[in-house]
Amino acid sequence: MRYSYGRLRSARIRLRAAGAAVLAVSVLASAGCGSESHAAKDQTIDLSKLDTGSYATKPTDATTSDPMTTGRELEAVRLANIFPLGSEIDPALIYNTAGTNVFTEANSFNDYVNVDHFTDDAKGFIAGFATSARPAQDPDLGYTLTNAAMVFDTDADAGSAATALARSGLKLKSGTEVDPVQSTKHPASQILWAPSQQRLASWTPIGKFVLFTMIDQAENYSVEQEFGLAPEPMPLTLADKAIDVTADRLKDFQTTPPDKLTGLPLDPDGMLRLTLQRPTGDQTTGGFPGTLNQHGMLHMVENLTYYRTVFDQTGVDRVSDGAGFLVRARDSASAQAFLDNVSVTRTQHPIDPPAELPIARCEKSHGPDPHAAPFHCYVAFGRYAATVWSQQLQDAYQRISAQYAILANNK
Template sequence: MSHREFGIGGGKFDMRHGFGRLRSARITVRTVAAAVLAVSVMVSAGCGSDSQPAQEETVDLSKLDTGSFATKPQDPTTSDPEKRGRLLEGLRLGNAVPLVSDIDPSLSYNPDSTLVFIEPNSFGGHLNVDHFADDTKGFIAGFATSGRPSEDPALGYTLTNAIMTFDSEAAATSAATALAHTGFALRGSPEVDPLQSSQHPAAQIIWAPTEQRLASWFPTGKLLIFSMIDQAENYSVEQTFGVATEPAPLDLVDKAINVTTDRLKTFQPTPPDKLAGLPLDTDGMLRLTLPRPAGDPTANAFTGVLDQHGALHMVNKPIKYRELFDKTGTDLVSYGAVVLVRTRDTASAQTFLDTTSTSRFLHRIDPPTGLPTARCSKYKGPDEHAAPFACYVSYGRYVATVWSQQQQDLYQRTSAQYAILASGK
């Protein structure tokens, strides 16, 4: 059995190509022989948005052009168990923390943000993290999520909610005070006002009027809840018209703390000496996911597995995808060179594929040679950062979303991912 290095990077797949605003850099690959194996699958005929009656079709894996990509399941491994354990702890947090829309339903759009982190995180450049290591002694891992009313970052406000774990309660409390003192990376005046919540007096809260930003650090046990409100619309009004606006409401910070602490009641931080023992691959999902080649510059690269709830942090429209996940019985999602979804059964996988591969900005193109099961498209829309090509392919209860800047590279990745799934039964 071959192995591959486990890794994880900050970032988010911003959902545009159905299941994602999928971004990637230019990658050159070479063609090598694929494994010789024929399998039977159910093929959706036609290229319309509606699924057509399925017919049996044989896919000969030996005929697929998979380039230099892996074509067999590979067990993930790691050369740094300590780092891996911290990152896996961050994923555990992601499966537990609430969505921002659970705190404020009006914030139903998830913008790009760093999710799992074990290094300094400035959350969009808004915080001063020059002294992060000194301010966060005992820090283990964190998970951040954000929400705003729409795709336009200038409308309304953005709430960022992050949870960090520490090796002791004292370390979490100390970090709250230190990080609040370090404060914002300010654009203009350094004026910052301390505030206090009557509901949560232990919260360290600062308000930057010229930035129209409010941030709170609330320690609870070995956890530190960080909440930041960025009032972009108010900032724009003040800068454009010189009209004073109201400060960010403390009651929203209180609600963020209340909802987050309630959701984390059952979360038990992993003791530092047990981190290396956290399971690396939930239910073998990474084993079935096309791995990113070494040095692959795919943007927002992220390797790991999240459960249904955790995966909702990764989509721009979590309310929509929660309904789809429930409908199709999606329970796990893995992230590597592709996004791989595990649904309830074959029929549910087809429903998931039909739903996510359809958009007015997606224009159907031919599938890879020898793989008529794939549904591929070229993106023609307003997002200049979106990867121009994407394919969606299912096998059994699994659905993979694949993307690239180059059509040939896309076809090879899609074919390789299909071969992995077909070989992993």
């Protein structure tokens, strides 16, 4: 299973096709904290009058029909909560990309890697987490660093997988020159460099982990193609640093024994029981099990610098995912302040909220992305801030109403 994390970005929730995957992109905008408050104040909401459709309206304990798969996914979420941000490798990497995801399926962690033989190459694979960042919002400027860790049953499985995965290599055009590279700092790394594509990738076994690092120098590639310049030197120093930083972060990470994965707690913070669950068969978004802490959430946001400040100021410490996102802030004032940072841009315009839930905020997107979910609604209750989205206005209304009712019914 691949879970592409919702991206907290400026003022819209959108769905973007990325290969065969559909990536949920959640939006909470970058307006200043001085925006007008939409707090409930003295308004009283009559829960009996809310149109919630067929959605649940009371907290529901989280369960799973497949404990082993869920356990593997939760192991990957544990990785996300401690994994280094791109900016911790290179401070210039302040924009996360849609390449961030939890993955447990053998063929789903990166669109640029040849995974035709992944099942055979990665015997003993349990779960992985990948994060991707660049220095600018424009993907054609600068470079993109993708950094991932895959957990295996044993050290031997990880060592064999690093060699086999590198042998399968990258997805490149037929005839593309690929050079094997040796790192003096990390002699066990299997490294490939495609100079004509300005892409370097490495697979490094460290204990039960295989660290995957890819550097895609899009701007260098474009300049070379347009002006016929000689290829830039390969970014081996940066790859070495990514390996060093990641290995250091993982040294205190205790992997879960395979026979203990089903015992990982699904909802230790009680967030999932308060989160509106996605209807069966709903394919409008990816998702992830469990909850992320603040550090894990920072992999989700597009503008890292801005959201680190917002999270710190409002004390946001957890986020869960279902038929929308639920964020836990320091207190009720902080939750409202968090939602007050949602703004209207030229591609998103305010619309009326549900008639019986006037404290909600709803918007319609008019952006150019054909995959964007056009309707989004937000509401705060207590220390929680909720965000939902849908292709249909009535469904968005029902989702935000049901999510509010769940929070209000939490006794």
